[in-house]
Amino acid sequence: GQNIDQPTEMTATEGAIVQINCTYQTSGFNGLFWYQQHAGEAPTFLSYNVLDGLEEKGRFSSFLSRSKGYSYLLLKELQMKDSASYLCAVKNSGTYKYIFGTGTRLKVLA
Amino acid sequence: SAVISQKPSRDICQRGTSLTIQCQVDSQVTMMFWYRQQPGQSLTLIATANQGSEATYESGFVIDKFPISRPNLTFSTLTVSNMSPEDSSIYLCSVGGSSGTGTETQYFGPGTRLLVL
Secondary structure, rough: OOOEEEEOOOEEEEEOOOEEEEEOOOOOOEEEEHHHHHOOOOOOOEEEEEOOOOEEEEEEEEEEEOOOOOEEEEEEEOHHOOOOOEEEEEEOOOOOEEOOOEEEEEEEOO | OOOEEEEOOEEEEEEOOOOEEEEOOOOOOEEEEEEOHHHHHHHEEEEEOOOOOOOOOOOOOOOOOEEEEEEEEOOOOOOOOEOOHHHHHEEEEEEEOOOOOOOOOEEEOOEEEEOOO
């Protein structure tokens, strides 16, 4: 079967660091994507991993371990505007289809 | 990246009626995708719309309930037919495009928020 798991909610303080985990089981793997979705808006692309390791992009980093079926999104120097849902998605190999997790709602407190 | 617009942005409909959602992209794309996002749930792919051929539906979704049109490479419509309260959801159109990091990702329209009474 295909399954992607993420925590439902997380809370962190402005200026802090937060790590959002994602575990996946899919029939084929062709990359893992993280999207940010503010309330009432469309998801927007944040990062992409297809090889093991860490990809850094400013305040956001994403890590992948294919052998463990595991990824995390690391957000540093949290800002209030980072309060949003963060969606983990896996692209199936050989197809164009993405499987999405339910998303993690992050609340950043002052 | 692609710029995608959807109409309507939201609607409240009566049970048994139908609503057609429009999706317009600012560039020509081969495939357009329709997703549903129910409250507190993940994005679920409804179907893939290809220009010049029938849409391809995912398990659990049928053409009679969700007919799709794709008249050209920049436009698609999704109709939600004979609606029931269970169809209340956000419907999102998306296309593939360059992420700027050497891979393709999905770009999403702003979504259509549907409430069925």
